[in-house]
Amino acid sequence: MENAITVPGTRHSFVEIDLQAIKDNVAWLGSLTKPGTRQMAVIKGDAYGHGAVQVAKALQNQVSRFGVANVDEAIELREAGVTLPIMVFGVPTPETAPVYQSYDLTASVSHLSQFEILPDGVEAHVHFDTGMGRLGLRPDQLSEVLEVINQSRVNVVGVMSHFPCADDPESELSARQLERFRSLAAEFPEHYERHIHNTGGILYHYSPDCTMVRHGIGIYGYDPGPQPRKELQPALTWKSRVVQSKPLKKGESISYGARWKADRDGWLVTVPVGYADGLPRNLTGKISYLLEGQKVPVRGVISMDYTMLFSDHQIEPGTEVTVMGPKGDDARKLAEASDTITYELLTRIAEKVPRKHIL
Numbered sequence: 001m002e003n004a005i006t007v008p009g010t011r012h013s014f015v016e017i018d019l020q021a022i023k024d025n026v027a028w029l030g031s032l033t034k035p036g037t038r039q040m041a042v043i044k045g046d047a048y049g050h051g052a053v054q055v056a057k058a059l060q061n062q063v064s065r066f067g068v069a070n071v072d073e074a075i076e077l078r079e080a081g082v083t084l085p086i087m088v089f090g091v092p093t094p095e096t097a098p099v100y101q102s103y104d105l106t107a108s109v110s111h112l113s114q115f116e117i118l119p120d121g122v123e124a125h126v127h128f129d130t131g132m133g134r135l136g137l138r139p140d141q142l143s144e145v146l147e148v149i150n151q152s153r154v155n156v157v158g159v160m161s162h163f164p165c166a167d168d169p170e171s172e173l174s175a176r177q178l179e180r181f182r183s184l185a186a187e188f189p190e191h192y193e194r195h196i197h198n199t200g201g202i203l204y205h206y207s208p209d210c211t212m213v214r215h216g217i218g219i220y221g222y223d224p225g226p227q228p229r230k231e232l233q234p235a236l237t238w239k240s241r242v243v244q245s246k247p248l249k250k251g252e253s254i255s256y257g258a259r260w261k262a263d264r265d266g267w268l269v270t271v272p273v274g275y276a277d278g279l280p281r282n283l284t285g286k287i288s289y290l291l292e293g294q295k296v297p298v299r300g301v302i303s304m305d306y307t308m309l310f311s312d313h314q315i316e317p318g319t320e321v322t323v324m325g326p327k328g329d330d331a332r333k334l335a336e337a338s339d340t341i342t343y344e345l346l347t348r349i350a351e352k353v354p355r356k357h358i359l
C-alpha cells in the first residue's frame with residue numbers, strides 16, 4: 001500500500017442549494033397562472049430535501065403561503081421566524097389541534113369529526129377527495145359539510161382537492177376531477193379560496209377558475225411529467241470529495257461481491273457517499289459522477305458509506321466530485337435509473353448531509 005494516499009480525518013458529502021434557481025422556478029410557474037392567482041409554495045419533506053427554513057425565507061416575499069405535511073414541519077418554520085400563512089395538509093388530531101391555534105396555522109379538514117376538535121376561530125379549508133383516494137371528504141357529503149360549516153366556530157375560508165395523475169398530460173381523471181371540483185366549489189361562498197393544482201396540474205391541467213395553486217416539485221426545478229422542461233432549473237447539487245486514491249491493477253476488483261474488475265491498470269478512487277446517505281444501492285452500475293469536469297462511471301457495488309470510481313490517473317484526495325446535479329446527472333435521471341420518482345430521490349438524501357444555501 002506504499003502508493004496509497006489517505007487524508008487524515010473523514011470527509012463526507014454535502015448538498016448545495018441554488019436559492020436563485022428556486023426563486024426563478026417559482027416566478028416561472030406563477031407566470032403560467034392567471035394574474036392575481038395566489039401561489040402556495042409546498043415545502044413539506046424539508047422542502048423536498050432542500051431545507052424548508054431557508055427555502056421559506058427565500059420565498060417569503062414571492063408567494064402568499066406555504067404548505068407542509070404536518071404540524072411539526074409548521075412549528076419548525078414558525079420557530080425560525082416565518083410569518084406567512086402556513087397550511088398543514090395532514091389531518092388534525094386531538095393532540096395536534098391546539099397547535100393550529102397557538103402557531104396560527106391553517107387546517108385542511110378531511111373529515112367532519114375534525115370540526116369538533118379544532119379550536120374556535122382556527123382557519124380551515126375543506127378538502128374534498130374528488131379522485132385522489134387518500135385524504136378528504138367525499139363529494140356526496142356536500143350538504144352535510146355545508147351544514148356543519150354553518151354551525152361550526154372553525155373559520156372555513158377555502159375549498160380544496162388534489163390530483164393523483166396530474167403528471168400525466170393525457171389523464172382523463174384529472175379532467176373529471178376538475179369538473180367535480182368546479183361544481184363543488186360553486187356551492188361555497190364566493191370569497192372562498194379554491195385550489196386543486198399541484199405542479200403537474202399547472203403544467204398539464206390548468207384551469208383559471210381557481211384562486212390559488214400549490215406548487216411543489218416544480219419549485220425545485222423538476223417537471224413531474226414525461227419530459228424535462230428547460231424553463232425549470234434543478235436547484236440541488238450533491239457533492240463530495242475524494243477520500244482516497246490508490247493503484248488498482250488489471251484484474252483486481254472493486255467493492256462488495258467483487259463484481260467489477262479492472263480491465264487495465266489504473267487508480268481506484270473512493271468517494272464517501274453511499275446508501276446510508278440516501279444514494280439508492282440499486283443505482284449500482286447505472287450512474288456516473290462528475291470528476292474534473294468529466295463523467296466517470298461509478299464502479300462496483302454502492303456500499304453503505306462509499307462509492308468508487310476507476311481512473312486512469314491518480315486523483316488528489318479532496319478533489320470535488322458531483323454525485324447529482326444539473327451539470328451531471330440530475331435527480332430526475334437518477335430517479336429514472338433507480339426506478340423511482342424525482343420526489344423520492346430528493347427526499348431520501350439523508351438529513352446528516354449538510355445543506356449549503358447559495359443566493
Ligand SMILES: *Cc1c(COP(=O)(O)O)cnc(C)c1O
Nearest residue numbers: 042089162198199214215216217
Ligand atoms: C405535495 C403536495 C402538493 C405539491 O405537489 P407537487 O406535485 O410536488 O407540485 C400540492 N398539494 C398537496 C396537497 C400536496 O400534498
